[in-house]
Amino acid sequence: MLDLRSVIGDEDISSAEGIERACATITQKEKEVNERLEAILSRQCQIESKLSGISRSMSTLHSVENDTKSLADRISQTAALAESVSAKVRRLDEARSRVSECQQRVHDLIDLQLCSQGVMTAIREEDYEKGAAHVSRYLSMDQNLLQRTADDVTGSVTSVSKALQTLEEATTKMREIISQKFDEAVRKDDLASVERFFKIFPLLGMHKDGIAKFSSYICQKLEVKAQKELRTSMDVAKAEKRMAVAFADTLTSLLENFARVFKVNQPIIESCYGTGYLLNMYEILQVECDKEVRNLILEFNKNRQIAKRVAQINEYMKSDGGVTLGHFRKPSGGSVDKLNPKDIDSLIGEITIMHSRAELYFRFMKRRVVADLEGSSLEDEDKKAKLSRSENIITKCDLSRQMQELLGTYLLLERYFMEESVLKAIALDTFEQGQQCSSMVDDVFFIIRKSIRRSTSTQSMNGICAVINNAASCFEGDFINALKGPLKNGYPSGYIDLAQAYNAIQSSIQQGKLQTSDAEQARTNFIVQLNNADMSTEFIETLWATMSEEIRGAFANMTQRESEILESCMSGLKGVKDSLKAVVDFGMQQLKSSAIKPRLNPWVDQFLTYNHRLTEEELAAYEAGETFAQFLIVQIDGLLNSFKSVLSPRNYDALVSILATEVTSRLERAIKKSTFNRLGGLVLDQEVRALGTYLTGATSWSVRDKMARLTQIATLLNLEKVSELSEYWNPNENNDMPAWRITPNEVRSILILREDFRIEDIKRVKI
Amino acid sequence: MEDYKFLFKVVLVGNAGVGKTCLVRRFTQGLFPPGQGATIGVDFMIKTVEVEGEKIKLQIWDTAGQERFRSITQSYYRSAHALILVYDISCQPTFDCLPDWLREIQEYANSKVLKILVGNKTDRDDREIPTQIGEEFAKQHDMYFLETSAKEAENVERLFYEIAAELIEQARSKEPISQHSRSTADSIGLSSLGSKANYLSQSGCCSSLSSHST
Numbered sequence: 001m002l003d004l005r006s007v008i009g010d011e012d013i014s015s016a017e018g019i020e021r022a023c024a025t026i027t028q029k030e031k032e033v034n035e036r037l038e039a040i041l042s043r044q045c046q047i048e049s050k051l052s053g054i055s056r057s058m059s060t061l062h063s064v065e066n067d068t069k070s071l072a073d074r075i076s077q078t079a080a081l082a083e084s085v086s087a088k089v090r091r092l093d094e095a096r097s098r099v100s101e102c103q104q105r106v107h108d109l110i111d112l113q114l115c116s117q118g119v120m121t122a123i124r125e126e127d128y129e130k131g132a133a134h135v136s137r138y139l140s141m142d143q144n145l146l147q148r149t150a151d152d153v154t155g156s157v158t159s160v161s162k163a164l165q166t167l168e169e170a171t172t173k174m175r176e177i178i179s180q181k182f183d184e185a186v187r188k189d190d191l192a193s194v195e196r197f198f199k200i201f202p203l204l205g206m207h208k209d210g211i212a213k214f215s216s217y218i219c220q221k222l223e224v225k226a227q228k229e230l231r232t233s234m235d236v237a238k239a240e241k242r243m244a245v246a247f248a249d250t251l252t253s254l255l256e257n258f259a260r261v262f263k264v265n266q267p268i269i270e271s272c273y274g275t276g277y278l279l280n281m282y283e284i285l286q287v288e289c290d291k292e293v294r295n296l297i298l299e300f301n302k303n304r305q306i307a308k309r310v311a312q313i314n315e316y317m318k319s320d321g322g323v324t325l326g327h328f329r330k331p332s333g334g335s336v337d338k339l340n341p342k343d344i345d346s347l348i349g350e351i352t353i354m355h356s357r358a359e360l361y362f363r364f365m366k367r368r369v370v371a372d373l374e375g376s377s378l379e380d381e382d383k384k385a386k387l388s389r390s391e392n393i394i395t396k397c398d399l400s401r402q403m404q405e406l407l408g409t410y411l412l413l414e415r416y417f418m419e420e421s422v423l424k425a426i427a428l429d430t431f432e433q434g435q436q437c438s439s440m441v442d443d444v445f446f447i448i449r450k451s452i453r454r455s456t457s458t459q460s461m462n463g464i465c466a467v468i469n470n471a472a473s474c475f476e477g478d479f480i481n482a483l484k485g486p487l488k489n490g491y492p493s494g495y496i497d498l499a500q501a502y503n504a505i506q507s508s509i510q511q512g513k514l515q516t517s518d519a520e521q522a523r524t525n526f527i528v529q530l531n532n533a534d535m536s537t538e539f540i541e542t543l544w545a546t547m548s549e550e551i552r553g554a555f556a557n558m559t560q561r562e563s564e565i566l567e568s569c570m571s572g573l574k575g576v577k578d579s580l581k582a583v584v585d586f587g588m589q590q591l592k593s594s595a596i597k598p599r600l601n602p603w604v605d606q607f608l609t610y611n612h613r614l615t616e617e618e619l620a621a622y623e624a625g626e627t628f629a630q631f632l633i634v635q636i637d638g639l640l641n642s643f644k645s646v647l648s649p650r651n652y653d654a655l656v657s658i659l660a661t662e663v664t665s666r667l668e669r670a671i672k673k674s675t676f677n678r679l680g681g682l683v684l685d686q687e688v689r690a691l692g693t694y695l696t697g698a699t700s701w702s703v704r705d706k707m708a709r710l711t712q713i714a715t716l717l718n719l720e721k722v723s724e725l726s727e728y729w730n731p732n733e734n735n736d737m738p739a740w741r742i743t744p745n746e747v748r749s750i751l752i753l754r755e756d757f758r759i760e761d762i763k764r765v766k767i
Numbered sequence: 768m769e770d771y772k773f774l775f776k777v778v779l780v781g782n783a784g785v786g787k788t789c790l791v792r793r794f795t796q797g798l799f800p801p802g803q804g805a806t807i808g809v810d811f812m813i814k815t816v817e818v819e820g821e822k823i824k825l826q827i828w829d830t831a832g833q834e835r836f837r838s839i840t841q842s843y844y845r846s847a848h849a850l851i852l853v854y855d856i857s858c859q860p861t862f863d864c865l866p867d868w869l870r871e872i873q874e875y876a877n878s879k880v881l882k883i884l885v886g887n888k889t890d891r892d893d894r895e896i897p898t899q900i901g902e903e904f905a906k907q908h909d910m911y912f913l914e915t916s917a918k919e920a921e922n923v924e925r926l927f928y929e930i931a932a933e934l935i936e937q938a939r940s941k942e943p944i945s946q947h948s949r950s951t952a953d954s955i956g957l958s959s960l961g962s963k964a965n966y967l968s969q970s971g972c973c974s975s976l977s978s979h980s981t
């Protein structure tokens with residue numbers, strides 16, 4: 001029920017108007033309620049029809065529920081049925097497999113009978129393939145099962161056990177016969193029979209024996225061949241004019257024979273024996289290979305006098321100890337006759353070939369054995385063990401050891417060759433007029449490149465890296481010392497003036513020959529070595545780059561580790577560049593102290609003899625004559641010109657740079673010792689500009705930076721008035737002017753040099 | 768640039784079987800390798816260590832002790848910053864060969880190279896070389912001395928860390944000079960080996976290194 005109060009609100013119903021208003025409100029409400037009621041009633045019909053629909057559906061739903069229940073029942077019945085059917089099927093399967101097993105046993109038994117009858121006949125008729133096939137059939141039967149069958153059927157049929165017995169005996173007999181026959185064939189060297197019986201072994205379950213017997217047969221053949229080839233190696237080499245590589249050729253042939261045998265027999269082994277047996281053969285062959293290589297190396301050592309040469313080198317290197325500059329090392333005791341590096345050149349080449357052949361042989365064998373094992377059906381464990389055994393055979397076999405020793409010999413010889421040839425190149429260093437460098441740079445780099453390149457043909461990363469290390473040592477030792485030697489004594493400054501030089505030339509002409517003096521030669525030597533060092537910094541970079549590329553090209557399958565080791569050794573070679581740069585720096589410093597400073601300083605100091613407090617007339621007179629700047633530039637130009645044509649471009653630039661630094665700092669010192677008036681300052685500014693222009697023209701890089709301080713000092717001394725400074729003062733860099741390189745205190749002390757500037761003004765200037 | 772300040776090359780030498788490879792493996796990989804085969808030629812491992820807040824890359828060269836690899840291993844001496852000479856405390860012959868090794872070092876290595884004598888396999892109870900004998904030998908030949916066991920990880924970390932610390936110190940004392948002429952981390956290390964007199968004067972080092980080993 002409507003609460004009246006809530007409808008009329010807080011309308012005051014004590015007044016007539018209030019009541020009227022309340023009445024109106026109530027009427028309004030009533031109208032609204034009526035409308036709502038009507039709306040609700042209008043939907044009654046709809047709702048009723050829906051309800052009747054629902055009750056009709058209810059009955060349908062009931063029938064659905066019943067249907068569902070019956071369906072569920074039927075499903076569970078079906079499931080039970082299926083269960084029982086599948087159980088039956090399973091039983092049926094079991095039964096069938098038993099039947100087939102049974103059939104197999106029956107087959108086995110039948111075969112057993114056939115085999116036992118056939119095998120003896122076959123043996124009698126010497127049809128070993130047939131006999132072996134019977135045995136193989138017998139061996140393929142489940143031996144335990146056979147035994148059980150035999151036990152099961154005892155009593156009724158005794159022939160089963162009898163057949164078994166026959167076959168067992170036959171197997172033993174066949175094994176004996178085949179072994180005998182094989183041995184006989186070997187004795188008669190009847191290759192066809194050897195191969196015939198070799199194929200029978202696996203049928204008799206004698207895989208390992210077969211491989212072993214066959215391998216040792218092959219070894220016999222290889223031994224004979226190897227010995228014959230070794231005996232005739234010298235004659236063959238002589239005939240083919242390959243004396244220098246006679247042993248490399250023999251070793252190549254020897255290893256190739258082993259590899260060939262391996263390759264030829266691999267298909268037979270794989271088809272008759274299955275996979276996984278190559279390792280057994282390799283193991284036996286490797287022992288024979290080791291033996292033959294040992295004989296060969298003995299012969300090689302004897303023929304090429306390895307022991308003697310190694311001893312000679314060792315004794316010689318020990319006797320020397322230190323390094324002699326620019327000369328051959330001389331044998332000290334006199335007992336050692338020195339080995340000529342040229343004489344061992346071809347021997348070194350032969351050794352690298354030998355070593356590379358062994359590397360290739362190992363790679364070949366390993367690839368085949370590993371592929372065979374990987375493709376086999378061996379258990380993982382077994383496979384892993386066999387893989388590591390094959391690895392072990394290769395690393396521990398005598399051939400490996402022999403080759404490691406050979407590599408050691410190679411490295412010793414190569415080092416001797418490299419060091420001696422480098423010393424020789426240094427000793428025979430020649431300089432041709434007009435060149436900037438002498439012969440030793442090209443020669444030394446040629447030798448070292450040759451050695452590194454040759455090392456790559458050993459196919460051994462260990463060998464290559466060692467040669468690279470030795471090359472770096474050689475550069476850092478003998479070569480750098482040779483470059484540095486002439487630089488140590490400084491640049492002989494020679495003639496003090498032109499008159500002296502003139503006299504010297506006159507006197508030589510009078511003597512009828514224009515002799516180059518010792519000092520002249522020393523000067524040339526100094527310059528040439530300085531250029532050599534500069535050129536070498538470029539060459540070493542090139543050597544590093546080309547060798548890196550060549551080695552990486554030759555060893556496409558480097559391991560990560562090998563690559564890192566190589567990288568590290570190569571960076572040692574590249575590091576030689578730093579040492580070479582240090583030599584250049586050292587030489588430049590020497591040049592500065594012995595050639596630049598002593599000549600430059602007196603010229604610059606001439607500045608002090610000039611008057612810098614000029615009157616107008618004096619200025620005119622000064623400018624009419626040779627000015628200081630002109631004098632200085634002529635002198636410097638003369639000095640630089642004497643170096644320009646002989647120094648390498650980079651060295652010449654460095655020289656100009658050093659000279660610019662020297663001139664500016666010396667001149668600055670002279671300026672600070674002088675006093676100027678307005679005109680003096682003007683002249684100075686012009687002269688500094690002239691000097692700057694000259695130096696800029698003398699070199700390819702900018703001297704502006706080096707001239708900055710001096711230019712600024714000249715600017716200060718060229719001021720009209722002290723107050724003008726604020727127009728120029730620019731402590732920070734901007735586009736037009738370089739930053740001031742002079743501190744405010746320095747500015748003041750420079751301004752004081754102008755006698756016409758007043759101290760008070762200078763003190764007052766704001767900077 | 769990689770994030771290390773110094774690169775030092777450390778080379779291990781000594782007779783075959785004294786445990787060089789095991790020491791390196793213990794330090795770089797934290798394990799004692801079973802069935803370790805003899806080293807062929809040289810092998811190398813890298814480990815970055817931090818000493819006094821400074822990252823240092825140690826390039827450790829493990830050489831083969833067998834005689835026939837001598838010409839390979841000799842070539843690595845020159846660029847070494849530190850040489851670790853190892854013998855087996857349970858095997859007199861490996862100790863008796865030390866003078867031969869020193870001759871090799873003298874001939875091929877930088878005269879300023881840092882040398883450390885290491886007696887390995889302290890875990891074994893069939894010791895043949897008393898600690899004191901090793902220590903005296905080291906003192907006589909201007910070497911640091913330490914006894915280790917690669918098997919029990921005894922003193923192995925310490926060996927390499929002390930080397931790193933010593934090399935840094937030497938590098939620092941030379942650094943200002945080398946800075947402008949050489950720029951790579953590598954050559955800072957190489958050029959900054961302290962003078963021999965410098966570390967000889969630190970006579971306490973020898974005993975400080977050996978005081979822990981028993």
Ligand SMILES: Nc1nc2c(ncn2[C@@H]2O[C@H](COP(=O)(O)OP(=O)(O)OP(=O)(O)O)[C@@H](O)[C@H]2O)c(=O)[nH]1
Nearest residue numbers: 783784785786787788789805806832888916917918
């Ligand atoms: N008890 C014991 N045995 C060790 C220790 N260190 C190494 N060994 C053993 O010594 C043998 C040789 O160790 P390696 O590390 O291969 O020796 P190596 O000095 O590298 O030998 P080469 O490479 O031939 O120069 C191995 O059998 C190791 O197990 C150790 O600290 N204690």
Ligand SMILES: [Mg+2]
Nearest residue numbers: 787788805806
């Ligand atoms: Mg080792």
